[in-house]
Every structure is written in C-alpha cells, then in structure tokens.
Amino acid sequence: MAGPVGAGARTRLxxxxxxxxxxxxxxxxxxxxxAPPLSKVLVVLAxxxxxxxxxxxxxxxxxxxxASFVLxxxxxxxxGIAMGRRPGLDRALDVxxxxxxxxxxxxxxxxxxxxxxLTEAAAIAAVTLNKLPTTAVTLREGARAxxxxxxxxxxxxxxxxxxxxxxxxxxxxxxxFFAAARSGLALIWKVVLVxxxxxxxxxxxxxxxxxxxxxxxxxxxxxxLAFAVVVLALEWGVLQPLERRALxxxx
Amino acid sequence: MLRVDVREKxxxxxxxxxxxxxxxxxxxxxxxxxxSGCGKxxxxxxxxxxxRGFIGRIAGPxxxxxxxxxxxxxxxxxxxxxxxxxxxxxxxAAEMLGELGLAEAAEVPADRLSLGMxxxxxxxxxxxxxxxxxxxxEPFVSLDAAGAARARALLLAAWRARPCAVxxxxxxLTEAAALADRILxxxxxxxxIAEQIVVPEAIRRHGGExxxxxxxSLRA
Numbered sequence: 001m002a003g004p005v006g007a008g009a010r011t012r013l014x015x016x017x018x019x020x021x022x023x024x025x026x027x028x029x030x031x032x033x034x035a036p037p038l039s040k041v042l043v044v045l046a047x048x049x050x051x052x053x054x055x056x057x058x059x060x061x062x063x064x065x066x067a068s069f070v071l072x073x074x075x076x077x078x079x080g081i082a083m084g085r086r087p088g089l090d091r092a093l094d095v096x097x098x099x100x101x102x103x104x105x106x107x108x109x110x111x112x113x114x115x116x117x118l119t120e121a122a123a124i125a126a127v128t129l130n131k132l133p134t135t136a137v138t139l140r141e142g143a144r145a146x147x148x149x150x151x152x153x154x155x156x157x158x159x160x161x162x163x164x165x166x167x168x169x170x171x172x173x174x175x176x177f178f179a180a181a182r183s184g185l186a187l188i189w190k191v192v193l194v195x196x197x198x199x200x201x202x203x204x205x206x207x208x209x210x211x212x213x214x215x216x217x218x219x220x221x222x223x224x225l226a227f228a229v230v231v232l233a234l235e236w237g238v239l240q241p242l243e244r245r246a247l248x249x250x251x
Numbered sequence: 252m253l254r255v256d257v258r259e260k261x262x263x264x265x266x267x268x269x270x271x272x273x274x275x276x277x278x279x280x281x282x283x284x285x286x287s288g289c290g291k292x293x294x295x296x297x298x299x300x301x302x303r304g305f306i307g308r309i310a311g312p313x314x315x316x317x318x319x320x321x322x323x324x325x326x327x328x329x330x331x332x333x334x335x336x337x338x339x340x341x342x343x344a345a346e347m348l349g350e351l352g353l354a355e356a357a358e359v360p361a362d363r364l365s366l367g368m369x370x371x372x373x374x375x376x377x378x379x380x381x382x383x384x385x386x387x388x389e390p391f392v393s394l395d396a397a398g399a400a401r402a403r404a405l406l407l408a409a410w411r412a413r414p415c416a417v418x419x420x421x422x423x424l425t426e427a428a429a430l431a432d433r434i435l436x437x438x439x440x441x442x443x444i445a446e447q448i449v450v451p452e453a454i455r456r457h458g459g460e461x462x463x464x465x466x467x468s469l470r471a
Contacts, residue, residue, distance in 0.1 A: 152301050153323040156315060157337040157380065167336055171327040 036218040068127035076135025084143025101133040118199040142176030253311035260305040269441040282427035285437035312383035322369035326362030339379035347379040429462035
C-alpha cells in the first residue's frame with residue numbers, strides 16, 4: 001500500500017507547488033496592491049507573527065470555533081438522537097429543525113446581536129445555532145438506523161443504560177458523529193469569520209474587516225493563509241486519525 | 252417457575268396466538284414445536300419481554316438469557332467482551348469459551364467470526380450468564396447436520412453442569428425429541444397448543460437414533 005499512498009502525496013505536493021508558483025508569477029506580473037504575490041503575503045505573515053497580532057487573533061477565533069463546535073455537537077447530537085428514537089418528538093420538532101436548517105447564517109447572527117448585544121456569548125450562540133441543525137439531522141439519521149436486533153439483545157440481557165449507550169448505541173453512531181464533525185468544522189470556520197466581522201473587535205474575521213477597509217489584500221491573504229493551515233492541520237492531525245481509530249474494528 | 256398465560260396476541264386486526272397456557276419448572280427443557288410461521292417466535296418474544304402488546308400474563312424468573320435466530324453479537328467488541336458485557340463473570344466466561352472450543356478466539360472481534368462460530372459464541376453468552384430461564388430461538392438453524400449435532404451436545408453438557416429451565420423453539424421434531432423433556436406443538440390459526448408430548452424417560456436426551464425414531468412415530 002505504501003506505493004500508491006506515497007504517489008498520491010507526491011502528486012498533491014507537486015500540485016500545491018504549481019499553485020503557489022502560479023500565484024507568485026501572477027502577482028509579480030500584475031504588480032498591483034490588490035493582487036499581491038505570495039512573497040509579499042509571506043512578508044506580512046512574518047511581520048504579523050513577530051508582532052504577536054496574528055497569534056492573538058488566531059487564538060481568539062480558534063477558541064470561538066472550539067466553543068461553538070463542542071456546543072453544537074453535544075446539543076445537536078442530543079436533539080438528533082432524541083428525535084431519531086422518538087417518532088412523536090420527531091413530528092413535533094421537525095418543522096422547527098427544517099426552519100433552523102434553512103435560516104441564513106447572516107440572519108441568525110444579526111438577530112442574536114440585536115437581541116443580546118455585541119457580546120461574546122451572542123457570537124458563540126450565533127455560530128452554534130448555524131451548525132446545530134445539520135448535526136441534529138445527521139445524528140437523527142444515525143439514530144433511525146440503529147440495529148433493533150442489538151437493542152433487543154441488550155434488553156434481554158438487562159444491559160444498564162450506560163452500557164447500552166457506550167457499547168451498543170455509540171459504536172453505531174460513530175460514523176455519523178465523524179460526518180457531522182467533518183462538515184461542522186468546514187461550516188463553522190466559514191461562519192465564525194462573518195460573525196466576528198459583524199460584531200466582535202478581535203479575531204481573524206475582525207482583522208480581515210480592518211484590512212478590507214484599508215484595501216490591504218496582502219493582509220487579508222496572510223490571515224486567510226494562516227487560518228487555512230490551522231484548519232487543515234485540525235482535519236488531518238486530529239479528526240482523521242481519531243476517525244481511523246474509532247472505526248478500526250471495521251478493518 | 253415460568254408461568255405463561257397468553258389470552259390473545261394480535262398483529263393489526265389478525266389474532267395470531269390465543270389461549271396458550273403452560274408452566275415450565277426449573278431444570279426442565281421444554282420444546283416449542285410447530286410449522287414455520289405459526290407464531291412460535293412471537294410467543295418467545297412475549298416471554299422474553301420484547302413485546303408487551305398482548306392480553307394475558309407472563310411471570311418468570313428475573314435472570315433470563317436468550318440465543319436468537321441470528322447470533323446478535325456486538326461486532327465492535329471481542330468475543331470475550333461480548334460475554335462479559337452480557338453479565339457473565341470473567342471466570343465463567345473463560346470456562347464456557349473453553350467448553351465450546353472458542354478459547355483461541357476470545358480476543359477476536361466478533362465480526363470476524365464465521366456464522367457457525369458466531370452461533371456458538373451466542374450460545375456461550377446465553378449459558379455464561381447463568382440464567383434461571385434460557386430461551387433458545389432455533390439456535391441451530393442454518394448449521395450443517397454435523398455442526399448442529401455438536402452444538403446440541405455442547406448445550407446438553409452445559410445444561411447438565413448447571414440445569415436451568417430451557418425453552419427451545421424449533422420446527423424440527425427430531426431436535427425437540429433429542430433435547431426436551433416435554434414438547435408443546437403449536438398449530439392452528441390463531442395458534443394454540445395442539446398437543447403436549449412427554450418424551451419417554453428411556454430415550455430422553457439420548458439423542459441420535461432413538462430421538463429420530465421417536466420423532467418419526469410422532470409425525471405418523
């Protein structure tokens with residue numbers, strides 16, 4: 001298996017290098033303040049890192065991502081599992097869930113800021129509410145697909161509630177959790193910047209707004225680059241290895 | 252003592268079971284026989300407490316174990332953990348796995364087993380929790396003749412070591428005659444007890460030829 005995987009990684013690296021080279025060349029040719037080459041963006045990146053501003057803003061944004069990620073996963077999973085297991089509850093709440101699912105991120109954010117002020121809590125609630133319904137829908141699917149035969153087995157052998165959850169239910173829901181986590185990270189890291197831009201005075205989203213007002217595209221791209229690297233590191237370094245471990249029993 | 256008194260069990264508007272009354276004292280093996288689809292498994296599910304939608308009363312011991320038609324193991328846990336999670340004491344689990352020839356497979360994830368092995372694990376799990384009432388729903392179906400005979404011998408050996416009340420659902424009269432003290436034949440629509448057969452002491456649990464001949468005489 002080492003051959004094809006190694007070849008895949010090499011192709012990806014070459015592809016990335018070509019992209020970066022094209023960026024540099026285009027920037028040099030355009031020679032414009034609004035289309036800076038890679039080298040200029042890297043200079044800004046180094047300057048912002050040295051001043052500590054980049055790490056501070058990145059840290060604040062990552063904290064908001066983490067808080068709303070955990071909140072939306074826990075609350076969304078609880079809601080989704082409950083709806084998947086109880087048809088009555090599902091019928092009662094389905095319209096709400098569909099409504100929330102289709103509510104634009106901008107509307108949720110603006111409303112929460114209007115009602116609760118430009119606060120940290122309102123910002124995190126806005127990001128959470130944007131992610132929660134997709135988590136709920138994904139885990140509702142998982143809860144509906146639970147194997148009734150295994151649940152019956154657990155009931156005959158008098159499994160405790162904790163044992164049913166830990167050894168019968170959660171192993172079946174693991175793939176759905178990871179699907180929700182994966183799409184959740186992708187959604188949250190886009191929404192969080194909008195939420196910051198609209199109502200916070202710190203974070204990557206706020207910093208991008210500052211650069212936008214100054215028409216400083218190099219600054220915008222420097223922050224975007226740093227942010228993208230962190231998110232990819234989370235995906236490849238944390239989420240994917242966890243997923244492989246959790247699903248290892250399937251070979 | 253298991254006391255069953257099922258007045259009526261219906262699915263939608265169709266009555267499938269009616270007026271089924273019997274008792275199963277501790278230490279007895281009772282077979283529930285009858286044609287496929289006559290409601291044997293439905294009755295077993297009522298007794299297992301998996302379906303409470305019926306008119307009547309069922310009272311039995313608290314410690315119940317069951318071997319289903321399918322093995323129903325947790326595929327993401329090892330063979331040993333499947334026994335422990337069901338409530339088997341570790342020493343008993345190890346002993347039971349040894350007796351059923353599964354000692355080597357104790358650490359294997361349950362989803363890597365062949366069907367025959369998975370059935371034996373399911374039987375080991377049901378026996379290892381030391382139940383007062385053991386429910387068996389066609390546990391040897393889809394095993395080949397030799398495999399089924401071996402599994403029956405293992406079941407009897409485990410039962411002799413620790414006799415408990417056993418309720419065995421089977422469509423195979425030979426199997427019923429080879430294992431049971433008594434056979435209840437379910438028939439009709441809605442199904443009721445059509446016949447009660449006491450297996451003669453002389454051939455009880457001798458298996459093989461004697462059981463086959465006795466089953467033949469019942470069919471005639």
